Amino acid sequence: MGTECGEQSVGTERRKGFRTGEDRQGHYGQGRREDYHFRMFEAPDSPGTSPFLPAARRLRGLVFDLDGTLIDSVEDLRAALNRLLAGRGRPPLERSAVQAMVGDGARKLVERALTAAHGAAPDVATLDPALTAFLADYEAAAAVHTRAYPGVREVLTRLRGAGLKLAICTNKPYAASVAVLDALQLSDAFDAVIGGDSTPARKPDPQPLQAALDALGLPPGGAVMIGDGPHDALAAAAAGTGFIGVTYGYGTAGFAALTPAPITIDRFADLPARLGLTGG
Numbered sequence: 001m002g003t004e005c006g007e008q009s010v011g012t013e014r015r016k017g018f019r020t021g022e023d024r025q026g027h028y029g030q031g032r033r034e035d036y037h038f039r040m041f042e043a044p045d046s047p048g049t050s051p052f053l054p055a056a057r058r059l060r061g062l063v064f065d066l067d068g069t070l071i072d073s074v075e076d077l078r079a080a081l082n083r084l085l086a087g088r089g090r091p092p093l094e095r096s097a098v099q100a101m102v103g104d105g106a107r108k109l110v111e112r113a114l115t116a117a118h119g120a121a122p123d124v125a126t127l128d129p130a131l132t133a134f135l136a137d138y139e140a141a142a143a144v145h146t147r148a149y150p151g152v153r154e155v156l157t158r159l160r161g162a163g164l165k166l167a168i169c170t171n172k173p174y175a176a177s178v179a180v181l182d183a184l185q186l187s188d189a190f191d192a193v194i195g196g197d198s199t200p201a202r203k204p205d206p207q208p209l210q211a212a213l214d215a216l217g218l219p220p221g222g223a224v225m226i227g228d229g230p231h232d233a234l235a236a237a238a239a240g241t242g243f244i245g246v247t248y249g250y251g252t253a254g255f256a257a258l259t260p261a262p263i264t265i266d267r268f269a270d271l272p273a274r275l276g277l278t279g280g
Helices: 074-086 095-101 106-118 124-140 152-161 174-183 207-216 230-239 252-257 268-275
Strands: 036-038 061-064 165-169 192-194 223-227 242-246 277-279
Touching (some): 061 207, 152 268, 207 230, 230 252, 242 252
Parallel strands (some): 061 165
């Protein structure tokens, strides 16, 4: 994953890793605003004390992780990694191995794959061109097998209808993130996309999450982060947003090490109720 900040795009306010609402043209949230409201909510067992849902709040927006939260992308990541390894005469990786490598950005993903294939960590002279080759290959075929998790489209539509602002904050590179969102016809749901190369730091550092909040024009107290692993939870706690974890993703085993344990949902379709969305 790169560390450079984005560059200004011609004719828009979009920077690398930053997509504004001006870039959306689709059907999400269009038409009349539904008669929804959100109850004030807080961590159920210890009101006002959890770093993951620190206090009752007026919810204005949500920030989502991507891989393992909204989409199951492992098969396309695995395919691109295995093409990379095949070109080096190495055997393919199994799905379970690749799934365990996901979450820390593309550079770390490729580094882990090469380490597993060769039995030793690659040096920079090996890793840099491998990363470039992997990204070019993956971005060209990022949504062959990748699918949104059940309920994602319907829930995003409902959340936009409730007047919430929505953003993506992922450690996946911006270009790859947008390629997948566009291919799955999910881009129009989001007011901003912050990728792993959009800011100098990646999750669990709060910097990219803060960039997402800035893009939405929201204070931390008006937003909740939704993600599948401890990187998301720790970024949320550091940024001062709430957090809700999903248990069906790639990094959920890491939730066990967090104290107190974050609030979680087992299905994406459970999110509106967990947020306290009523009416409609």
